[in-house]
Amino acid sequence: MNKNPRSGIAVTAPRPYRRAVQNPTSPVKAPKQERSRQSFEKALDATVTLLAERRSDAFTLAEVAQLAGVSTGSIYGRVESKSDLIRAAHLRETDRLLGVQRAAFEDGGDDVPDSLESAVTRTVRVTAELLRTEAPVLSPFMRIGSDDPVIYQQARPAYDDMHHRFTSGLLARAEAIAHADPVRAVEWAYRVVYSVLARFLGLGSAPEAAGDGDWEQILADLSDMVTAYLARPAAG
Structure with missing residues (x-):
């Protein structure tokens, strides 16, 4: 567990970066x-x-x-086999994606957003644009992974890394979060944001389920919703 330097709140860090090791089963x-x-x-x-x-x-x-x-x-x-070839391709893509995510989220350096709203807006947009850019490759791998436990396990490092970077981005302004449990609140925010974006982009679902709505409006609505949720004290 690491602590956010600004808030002192403990957050779980992803495993150290390393090149993925080929699964012994393939x-x-x-x-x-x-x-x-x-x-x-x-x-x-x-x-x-x-x-x-x-x-x-x-x-x-x-x-x-x-x-x-x-x-x-x-x-x-x-x-x-073809399955082994696909697994090898997925392993390489997962390693590449880890580097892409790191670069995207760290683009602002160590600058701390000047408000909770700006932290949410930036974090939601970085997450969304990453998923949109990588969707053509992520989508088929996610569908294959629903039936292939090797693909599923190989994908975990990239998913966990995005989850960590999203929640850390919001907890950078933890002092502005009014929710009684900031960590649980940002965890919920990640699940909602990821689910909405994944459906829009057709990640792990049929292509016909994707593209319902305006991209920029979806990002604005997600940012507004998450900001309002985090800034409002929990009921009770």
């Missing part, structure tokens, strides 16, 4: 030479591209090989 064989490593990176790129285009894993290894400009044999030389 091993990727080590490359025998640099050319093999480069070919596999192209296959991973192609896998992510096809996932984003089709919003599912409805493609074959032959299609991956064709798009990547590599042989199917070179792919099978590293993994045993």
Whole structure:
């Protein structure tokens, strides 16, 4: 547990950044030479591209090989199945996403927002724009993860990191939060904001469920709602 330097409130920090370790249940064989490593990176790129285009894993290894400009044999030389290839691509994307999130949330340096409203507005927008930018890749992986426990577990570090950065962003102005339990209040705020954004962006749901509403208005409404909730003392 770490303490917010301004409020003294303890918050749970994410695990230290490190490159994700390949899950032992879906091993990727080590490359025998640099050319093999480069070919596999192209296959991973192609896998992510096809996932984003089709919003599912409805493609074959032959299609991956064709798009990547590599042989199917070179792919099978590293993994045993399409599922293992998708898991390897997801592991790499999760590692990339951790870096993207860190850069986005830390863009303001150590500057503390001058009000609770500004802290909420900035935190909601950073979270929203991250999810919107990454939605084409996140959406198919989230749907696959609902049936694949390996994908599900690999995704936890990025989700936990976003959760920590969101709640820490609001607790930067904890002295302005009137709720009797600031930590519980910002936890609730995260769940609501994430749920609304995930539905709008079609994360983990059918594409036809996405896009209902105006993006900027949704962000404004979420910011107003969270600010009002945090600034109002809890009833009773």
